[in-house]
Amino acid sequence: MSDGKKPGDETMKVPPGLVSKKPTSASTPALKGVPIDAPPTDSFVGRMKLPSSSHPQLSEVPSGPQKIITGETAPEVSQGKWRDRVFTPRAVLSNDEILKGLGASLRVVLGDANHVRVAFEELRRAWLPTLRQALEQAGGDGLDAWVSSLLKPPGRSGMDPLFPSLVADFARLRAAKELATFEEEAHKVIATVQRVLSFEKPRKLSFKVMEKDLEGRLEVDELFVISVSDEGELTRRLKEIGSTMESLRDQIRQLPGKQPSGMFNNFVRLKVELKVIDAELRRRSPAP
Numbered sequence: 221m222s223d224g225k226k227p228g229d230e231t232m233k234v235p236p237g238l239v240s241k242k243p244t245s246a247s248t249p250a251l252k253g254v255p256i257d258a259p260p261t262d263s264f265v266g267r268m269k270l271p272s273s274s275h276p277q278l279s280e281v282p283s284g285p286q287k288i289i290t291g292e293t294a295p296e297v298s299q300g301k302w303r304d305r306v307f308t309p310r311a312v313l314s315n316d317e318i319l320k321g322l323g324a325s326l327r328v329v330l331g332d333a334n335h336v337r338v339a340f341e342e343l344r345r346a347w348l349p350t351l352r353q354a355l356e357q358a359g360g361d362g363l364d365a366w367v368s369s370l371l372k373p374p375g376r377s378g379m380d381p382l383f384p385s386l387v388a389d390f391a392r393l394r395a396a397k398e399l400a401t402f403e404e405e406a407h408k409v410i411a412t413v414q415r416v417l418s419f420e421k422p423r424k425l426s427f428k429v430m431e432k433d434l435e436g437r438l439e440v441d442e443l444f445v446i447s448v449s450d451e452g453e454l455t456r457r458l459k460e461i462g463s464t465m466e467s468l469r470d471q472i473r474q475l476p477g478k479q480p481s482g483m484f485n486n487f488v489r490l491k492v493e494l495k496v497i498d499a500e501l502r503r504r505s506p507a508p
Contacts, residue, residue, distance in 0.1 A: 339402055340402070344445075351386065358422050359380065359423045360383070365384075366387075383444075389408055446496055451504065458494065465494075471483055
């Protein structure tokens with residue numbers, strides 16, 4: 221549990237002229253900041269490391285036709301008044317492709333891992349893009365309900381089952397002691413996704429709470445990783461954010477009178493991420 225002053229949570233004094241410009245019209249979304257100029261260690265949420273020869277190559281993942289959506293909002297995502305950017309999925313896979321991708325990734329990881337902890341970390345990394353697809357397409361208010369429970373406890377219960385079911389499934393997956401048990405629990409995750417994706421009329425993915433309270437700064441997969449990380453991972457990420465924010469603060473202070481390009485936007489994004497992680501740690505270990 222984190223307590224006291226959060227790392228990097230000092231008030232940011234913005235030099236004159238260092239204010240990001242708003243879109244020129246309601247139909248033009250604000251541009252998302254460029255990738256953060258951060259130390260190599262800042263690679264936790266939403267910044268996956270490049271594959272190396274020691275990482276499994278997921279060559280079994282289906283590579284069939286995939287419709288890529290750019291420049292417009294995905295049809296399965298609701299638009300609310302709090303939206304400040306276009307929501308664009310990385311790709312749109314069919315339900316069958318999602319399930320085959322999850323199964324293929326599991327086979328590759330199990331074929332290479334010799335320890336449950338290694339298998340969990342590799343499988344979470346390999347599954348993340350595909351699970352994001354499932355969360356986007358299954359839709360509903362599960363993410364919104366989780367964010368609401370963090371920032372405005374006790375929040376509310378979500379009506380749609382995929383997000384809370386995945387969080388519970390991943391807790392059991394992490395707790396597995398043997399690879400055989402790990403494989404069994406992993407197949408339960410795939411079964412959960414299959415069951416929810418089979419719903420005839422999934423509801424649009426709700427971003428109302430996420431956009432209002434998080435300013436649209438964090439993506440679906442970034443929030444999901446936070447929800448399925450353990451306390452040690454979240455605490456390390458808090459320290460990492462504090463270091464990166466301090467570096468960004470120093471850089472911004474050296475740019476008086478200039479537009480901040482992506483640095484100021486990334487500073488604000490990290491501050492929102494810090495708020496979510498700190499709230500999640502407090503939720504898991506409430507003060508007596």
